[in-house]
Amino acid sequence: MKKRLLALALVAALALSALSACSSTTDETQAGTAAPTSGETAAGEAETPAETEGGSTASGGSVYYLNFKPEQDAQWQELAQIYTEETGVPVTVTTAASGTYETMLTSEMASSDAPTMFQVNGPVGLNSWKDYCYDLSGSAIYGELTSDDYALTEDGAVYGIAYVIESYGIIVNQTLLAEAGYSVDDIQSFADLQTVAEDITARSDELGFAAFTSAGMDSSSDWRFKTHLANLPIYFEYQDRGITSTDAIEGTYLDNFRNMWDLYINNSTCSPAELTAKTANDSLNEFLNGDAVFYQNGSWEYANVVGEGKYTDDDVTMIPIYIGVGDEANQGLCTGSENYWCVNKNASEEDIQATLDFMEWCVTDETALQAMTGGEGAMPSGQAGMAFAIPFKQAPESSNLFVALDAQMTAEGKTPVSWNFTTMPSEEWKNMLGSAMAVYAADQTDDNWAGVVSAFVDNWASEYALANGG
Amino acid sequence: MKKAMKKYWPIFLLPTFAAFVIGFIIPFVQGVYLAFCQFTTVKDATFIGLSNFTRALNDSTFHHALWYNCAFVIVSTLAINLGGLAVAMILTRAIRGRNAYRTVFFMPNLIGGIVLGYIWQILLNCVLSLLEKPLLALDATAGFWGLVILMCWQQIGYMMVIYIAGLQSIPDTLVEASEIDGATPLQTFFKVKLPMLMPSITICLFLTITNGFKLFDQNMALTAGQPAHQSELLAYNIYYTFYGRSGPQWRGIGQAKAVIFCIIVVAISLIQLRITRNKEVQQ
Numbered sequence: 001m002k003k004r005l006l007a008l009a010l011v012a013a014l015a016l017s018a019l020s021a022c023s024s025t026t027d028e029t030q031a032g033t034a035a036p037t038s039g040e041t042a043a044g045e046a047e048t049p050a051e052t053e054g055g056s057t058a059s060g061g062s063v064y065y066l067n068f069k070p071e072q073d074a075q076w077q078e079l080a081q082i083y084t085e086e087t088g089v090p091v092t093v094t095t096a097a098s099g100t101y102e103t104m105l106t107s108e109m110a111s112s113d114a115p116t117m118f119q120v121n122g123p124v125g126l127n128s129w130k131d132y133c134y135d136l137s138g139s140a141i142y143g144e145l146t147s148d149d150y151a152l153t154e155d156g157a158v159y160g161i162a163y164v165i166e167s168y169g170i171i172v173n174q175t176l177l178a179e180a181g182y183s184v185d186d187i188q189s190f191a192d193l194q195t196v197a198e199d200i201t202a203r204s205d206e207l208g209f210a211a212f213t214s215a216g217m218d219s220s221s222d223w224r225f226k227t228h229l230a231n232l233p234i235y236f237e238y239q240d241r242g243i244t245s246t247d248a249i250e251g252t253y254l255d256n257f258r259n260m261w262d263l264y265i266n267n268s269t270c271s272p273a274e275l276t277a278k279t280a281n282d283s284l285n286e287f288l289n290g291d292a293v294f295y296q297n298g299s300w301e302y303a304n305v306v307g308e309g310k311y312t313d314d315d316v317t318m319i320p321i322y323i324g325v326g327d328e329a330n331q332g333l334c335t336g337s338e339n340y341w342c343v344n345k346n347a348s349e350e351d352i353q354a355t356l357d358f359m360e361w362c363v364t365d366e367t368a369l370q371a372m373t374g375g376e377g378a379m380p381s382g383q384a385g386m387a388f389a390i391p392f393k394q395a396p397e398s399s400n401l402f403v404a405l406d407a408q409m410t411a412e413g414k415t416p417v418s419w420n421f422t423t424m425p426s427e428e429w430k431n432m433l434g435s436a437m438a439v440y441a442a443d444q445t446d447d448n449w450a451g452v453v454s455a456f457v458d459n460w461a462s463e464y465a466l467a468n469g470g
Numbered sequence: 471m472k473k474a475m476k477k478y479w480p481i482f483l484l485p486t487f488a489a490f491v492i493g494f495i496i497p498f499v500q501g502v503y504l505a506f507c508q509f510t511t512v513k514d515a516t517f518i519g520l521s522n523f524t525r526a527l528n529d530s531t532f533h534h535a536l537w538y539n540c541a542f543v544i545v546s547t548l549a550i551n552l553g554g555l556a557v558a559m560i561l562t563r564a565i566r567g568r569n570a571y572r573t574v575f576f577m578p579n580l581i582g583g584i585v586l587g588y589i590w591q592i593l594l595n596c597v598l599s600l601l602e603k604p605l606l607a608l609d610a611t612a613g614f615w616g617l618v619i620l621m622c623w624q625q626i627g628y629m630m631v632i633y634i635a636g637l638q639s640i641p642d643t644l645v646e647a648s649e650i651d652g653a654t655p656l657q658t659f660f661k662v663k664l665p666m667l668m669p670s671i672t673i674c675l676f677l678t679i680t681n682g683f684k685l686f687d688q689n690m691a692l693t694a695g696q697p698a699h700q701s702e703l704l705a706y707n708i709y710y711t712f713y714g715r716s717g718p719q720w721r722g723i724g725q726a727k728a729v730i731f732c733i734i735v736v737a738i739s740l741i742q743l744r745i746t747r748n749k750e751v752q753q
Contacts, residue, residue, distance in 0.1 A: 102713065102714075103714075112512035127717060128510060132510070137489075273599070273604065274605065276608055426713055427715065437697065439698075442604050455698075466719075467716075
């Protein structure tokens with residue numbers, strides 16, 4: 001009896017663990033759904049190399065691009081297919097789900113056909129992957145860059161090429177703002193923004209909308225604050241101290257940061273206690289529904305905000321994030337890049353060559369450039385393009401309104417705020433800051449703010465030491 | 471027959487053995503080796519000795535996850551087994567629609583942990599916001615009880631099945647004899663049924679304790695360790711160390727944590743098996 005039951009239980013335990021093993025593998029394959037199809041068809045064609053046009057392209061090599069941006073997955077799949085049709089070189093594009101890039105890159109890099117082309121997010125990301133980066137100095141794509149500032153260099157080697165320059169700020173629904181009796185010209189500083197936002201909140205019942213969309217602290221949305229908003233106090237501190245990175249942040253402007261965060265969470269569509277449950281989609285939908293005037297986000301959201309059934313270029317605009325520090329009259333949008341292309345140096349020589357050729361094609365071929373910079377209908381299939389501003393010599397003007405605004409502000413003599421969050425010591429630092437910010441939002445006491453300050457200042461030093469101490 | 475077995479045993483044994491070696495022994499040995507290495511991907515690791523273990527043992531989030539997980543295992547094991555046994559007692563009586571109830575109780579087990587985690591997150595957050603309490607991601611205590619509720623909901627049905635099998639295998643003659651001897655229902659339960667149930671209890675305790683330690687998807691979906699690692703169980707803490715932190719040193723530390731974790735779980739399970747099996751009685 002006893003034995004039989006034990007055997008039964010062991011079988012059950014075995015079945016359970018087998019099932020759980022199954023589910024984890026399906027997760028993995030699902031993450032890369034789009035890839036195998038294009039890869040397979042490409043491989044089939046590669047057997048008879050179509051040496052029609054690009055006769056000089058590497059024969060036998062293939063490209064495997066692990067893409068960071070889920071928003072642009074469809075466009076990359078299409079570009080990959082076009083490239084394969086033109087040259088016969090198989091190109092596989094796999095996109096990691098939001099927030100899982102590092103995880104996926106780690107496991108893919110260990111597999112037998114590792115990505116030949118991947119992304120790092122800046123100096124801190126490079127720190128993890130430097131041993132896998134091919135030196136791109138002397139490559140064609142490096143020569144195409146409009147400025148050396150867009151290359152990620154270390155010890156004289158070029159490890160990464162920024163392929164997209166982005167701007168973020170506060171996206172404004174101008175129609176609603178006019179309904180409230182203001183225009184963007186009224187907002188030239190933090191004090192102005194505060195006046196307008198608090199006035200809208202006071203009259204929100206009568207107006208029918210709030211000042212800010214929900215500052216969601218769900219993982220799909222919290223990067224807008226723990227990373228992008230937190231960039232501002234870091235930027236101004238770096239400016240004061242005349243540095244570009246540090247092992248210990250002082251937190252000089254954290255009071256301003258607190259004012260801004262207070263403004264966001266207390267003049268929003270929802271109670272600050274609910275923020276941890278609010279997602280990026282919630283926030284976007286609130287903006288699209290006209291529930292709020294201001295929406296902090298970046299140029300990458302252009303296609304989500306403007307288009308059929310959404311707003312037009314005249315409805316929306318973007319203003320700088322003022323936090324009440326520095327020369328606000330001349331402050332521009334936050335502009336920079338955290339998307340650097342890298343080539344896997346452990347890939348076979350043919351694959352490296354094929355990848356270099358593919359990268360060059362992306363930034364020189366007319367169709368590819370159109371796809372990367374164009375908006376509505378820019379893809380050969382008629383789909384919307386990526387609407388990127390890309391730092392390459394042959395790139396046409398981007399059709400992205402927010403990118404154009406950034407160029408316009410810079411031309412007017414405003415200084416763009418650089419992206420210093422690429423120097424944040426680790427993901428862990430950002431997560432702890434986000435967590436403290438959410439706790440503070442739910443219960444806005446000085447004690448809880450002290451938690452944010454500690455996550456900002458103390459954690460910076462300890463995380464920096466951990467990341468660089470060995 | 472016996473002769474045939476002697477001749478053909480490799481055909482039956484080798485495929486399973488090969489699968490076991492490939493699927494378990496090799497990864498396990500490699501995993502233990504990697505705990506002593508620094509590496510970014512598992513392919514190129516450099517041996518660095520014991521430093522991963524010292525760093526893992528000095529990690530305060532790991533300490534917190536350890537005691538939080540122990541508390542979780544104690545509470546959830548008790549709740550799931552008491553609940554499962556109670557439901558099994560009720561559903562072994564002659565109730566109308568008994569099989570339908572059994573099916574209903576068993577069904578939550580068929581839903582994946584991630585899905586359950588997200589569903590319960592929505593449910594619990596709704597309740598918490600109606601009560602004007604901080605949401606799950608802001609309160610580690612709420613996260614703890616949320617996880618206990620979730621696991622009870624998912625596992626009570628499974629344990630119920632094992633307990634029902636155990637209860638049904640108790641010979642009627644024993645129960646009848648005790649009744650004739652004048653035992654009260656309570657006495658019958660504690661003196662006759664419970665000792666006869668010990669094999670089922672051994673199994674159920676083993677399953678709930680190891681499940682409690684290995685719990686990962688529910689933890690990730692329900693709270694993801696928020697706020698600030700305060701609701702992290704060991705498995706999620708290990709995963710986060712390995713994947714969530716950037717920098718080559720963290721992978722080895724995560725691997726070291728996993729080895730420590732494995733030793734703890736094996737030790738606790740062996741102790742539990744020993745204790746409960748000593749209490750088992752022969753019919």
